């Protein structure tokens with residue numbers, strides 16, 4: 264199994280290299296050169312299997328033998344052993360044809376644990392083979408960073424630096440990043456918003472001397488291995504509701520497009536997905552792009568669902584690459600136009616995107632009203648991101664079951680939930696003392712050279 268860049272001019276890599284590399288050297292994102300297919304019977308056979316076994320069967324074809332089967336099973340078991348629900352991804356029913364897939368039972372209470380716990384295990388295993396050391400640098404709107412720090416804290420061959428927008432993440436998110444005491448964990452609060460943080464990380468990857476000098480590795484949602492890990496729960500939930508014998512649909516609260524892109528991979532693999540619905544908050548660039556064909560940023564507006572306060576949706580590049588029928592140079596040109604604020608999607612491409620994705624957006628008031636209403640009618644306390652999903656899903660219900668992805672635990676965003684319902688959701692037992700733990704973080708300017716110097720200094724110690 265080989266991986267190619269969406270911009271067509273980076274080296275072709277195997278699974279292990281693609282995982283360690285993150286961003287391709289031409290600025291693009293790695294995607295499989297050819298897509299494996301799962302037969303109808305193979306998908307049907309997933310019904311009733313434990314999450315870990317579904318994970319093994321769905322991901323194995325993408326590894327190209329990088330791990331042996333035994334090794335890979337062991338890594339999956341370790342990755343999900345720390346989850347706090349035996350089902351890993353349980354489902355609850357919200358309405359006659361509407362289901363909620365709870366992806367927040369991992370160690371940091373957001374769906375990002377599914378990918379990050381596994382990539383932590385896989386990278387550690389890969390480094391142990393060669394004795395190499397790497398520097399992980401990531402940008403976060405809150406949840407990626409906490410999941411990454413949790414997955415990599417204390418690992419011998421890894422330093423992990425996480426850039427988060429100062430003052431724009433929730434207290435729980437910040438504390439999950441600033442309270443681990445391991446020396447290899449570096450939480451950096453940057454002056455700016457998430458897009459600034461993400462842009463500086465991209466700059467570091469595009470500075471090859473720096474990149475090679477510190478052996479930079481990326482675990483942001485552009486990392487192919489993360490996308491792959493997220494494909495699993497589409498299968499797990501889909502077969503639980505009758506796929507592949509019938510169609511199912513998914514609605515996905517979307518920011519950087521990683522989670523929903525995993526859904527489109529599941530669809531290509533053969534899962535009978537009728538519709539994939541993109542749900543955005545007031546930062547609705549993706550919804551506008553699908554409606555108008557104009558992909559144009561107009562500034563990030565902070566919202567009650569901060570993990571989706573994103574205007575430059577990195578993984579959308581992968582969907583564009585598919586819809587441009589793997590025309591790397593065309594993607595490179597579009598991404599060049601991004602520097603001046605956006606681009607127009609070609610009409611035939613737009614139609615292909617519309618055939619695959621539907622979309623909707625949810626205002627701040629609607630988000631809070633949805634949390635309040637769902638609590639009254641179902642007893643379920645939704646985090647604001649999941650509420651965005653539920654509201655948009657309700658506008659897209661059809662004959663087939665609709666599965667909305669609940670991306671975080673309500674206790675990760677207690678202020679919004681309390682505002683909506685009057686109830687302040689408590690942290691689960693395993694992190695009940697989070698607010699007593701000591702915090703440790705470094706304030707940094709939105710400046711590439713200063714960041715690079717800090718990283719070089721820290722890893723030299």
Ligand SMILES: *Cc1c(COP(=O)(O)O)cnc(C)c1O
Pocket residue numbers: 373374375406407484516517518519520521522523570571648649670671
């Ligand atoms: C990251 C995140 C999202 C958005 O996911 P993407 O893969 O970036 O689209 C939604 N909700 C929560 C809680 C998140 O942490």
